[in-house]
Ligand SMILES: Cc1cc2nc3c(=O)[nH]c(=O)nc-3n(C[C@H](O)[C@H](O)[C@H](O)COP(=O)(O)OP(=O)(O)OC[C@H]3O[C@@H](n4cnc5c(N)ncnc54)[C@H](O)[C@@H]3O)c2cc1C
């Protein structure tokens with residue numbers, strides 16, 4: 001049985017909407033329908049943070065607070081969650097929340113346009129963390145832009161929260177919220193609205209039934225790529241299948257020689273796990289979008305976009321990851337190196353979906369990855385390079401190198417690898433290898449970088465990798 005209504009907790013009540021428009025953003029909904037206009041629209045593409053709201057999600061009988069960009073989240077995604085807006089931070093008696101007080105006390109606001117977004121990001125940070133340090137503040141606020149106050153007073157406000165009691169009216173109402181979240185029906189969702197269809201199956205079995213029945217539906221995970229079709233390109237997505245309610249797709253499993261990451265695992269959850277095995281993978285993910293983006297965007301979404309500048313892709317290529325595809329013919333495994341077949345084209349066929357990705361855990365290798373972008377935080381790569389080398393007694397036994405931003409697809413540098421494999425680990429051979437990058441890649445000019453710049457950067461990254469390994473020292477400016 002499916003339900004055609006979504007339910008979410010808002011202001012200590014279960015709020016229901018019958019057949020909501022699957023293309024309406026949460027931002028429009030809260031401003032136009034709920035008449036809560038504290039949440040602002042800046043860019044409508046997830047880049048400025050003015051629209052940041054917080055969703056409370058039930059996890060092991062606790063509420064997890066996630067900051068998200070409401071401008072790129074569709075309304076039906078609210079199903080089963082608690083919606084928290086800037087207006088809800090103030091208590092019923094008008095008392096400001098500690099986070100709001102901190103912004104007042106430290107003069108963290110001037111024109112005020114960005115302020116609700118900053119406060120909501122800080123609120124999620126405050127609620128989810130017992131202590132607050134500079135790294136956490138930089139990460140939590142990296143998705144919020146301010147054009148007039150400047151960041152110092154805002155960061156000071158965030159720092160001042162460290163020693164404050166976490167107890168607030170959300171804690172006071174916690175049992176009511178938990179009870180309401182549990183009360184919401186756990187049905188499959190099927191919505192029909194203005195000639196648009198939206199499905200949110202709860203199981204893979206149900207997903208496959210829908211895929212058989214509905215031929216040209218778009219799969220929706222975090223929506224940080226797909227939703228821009230609506231908010232930026234002004235298109236309509238007529239049929240959507242949301243994968244975020246399928247718990248079977250949300251897992252991280254550890255085996256002896258590999259880890260398997262379920263398709264719907266968010267990058268924020270993945271980054272914590274991959275840190276144990278490949279520190280540079282974690283470092284790249286920390287610079288991937290913002291917390292608001294990583295709270296929702298998924299590893300499968302990044303892979304399926306096949307974007308030439310998708311940040312996880314060169315890293316997965318250098319690590320020789322495998323993509324597990326599921327669909328009407330059952331599961332099959334494809335090495336990621338064979339998965340991208342053209343600009344934003346993959347081996348996925350009609351009715352297929354990514355089930356998981358398997359990443360080998362290598363014992364004797366050195367793994368390095370570098371992202372070059374115009375801005376350090378919340379920016380897309382101009383070039384992203386990834387290097388996976390096994391060196392034994394100054395002899396290169398294995399080399400897998402991949403780049404993003406250098407071709408129409410993220411791609412291995414096979415010819416360059418051949419120069420390195422079975423060679424001495426020396427500057428001379430790396431110098432020779434850099435010249436070979438021109439045989440592997442012919443990058444394009446675009447607004448992010450010129451062809452010449454991209455090639456120069458790729459060569460330099462290969463040399464940087466060599467010198468970092470040789471000197472056992474990082475060549476980085478943080
Ligand atoms: C502000 C902002 C900053 C960003 N920064 C970065 C960045 O730093 N680096 C970077 O690489 N990207 C970045 N992106 C791009 C975006 O975050 C990624 O492409 C993201 O990984 C997409 O994942 P998602 O779960 O949101 O996918 P969605 O948007 O839900 O889907 C993307 C595509 O994948 C398909 N898809 C989703 N799940 C599956 C599945 N299980 N099986 C098959 N197909 C599926 C969808 O149909 C769609 O075609 C940014 C985007 C925004 C808006």
Ligand code: FES
Nearest residue numbers: 042043048049071
């Ligand atoms: S309006 Fe800019 S991130 Fe949403």
Ligand code: FES
Nearest residue numbers: 110111114146147
């Ligand atoms: S206070 Fe004006 S944009 Fe931040």
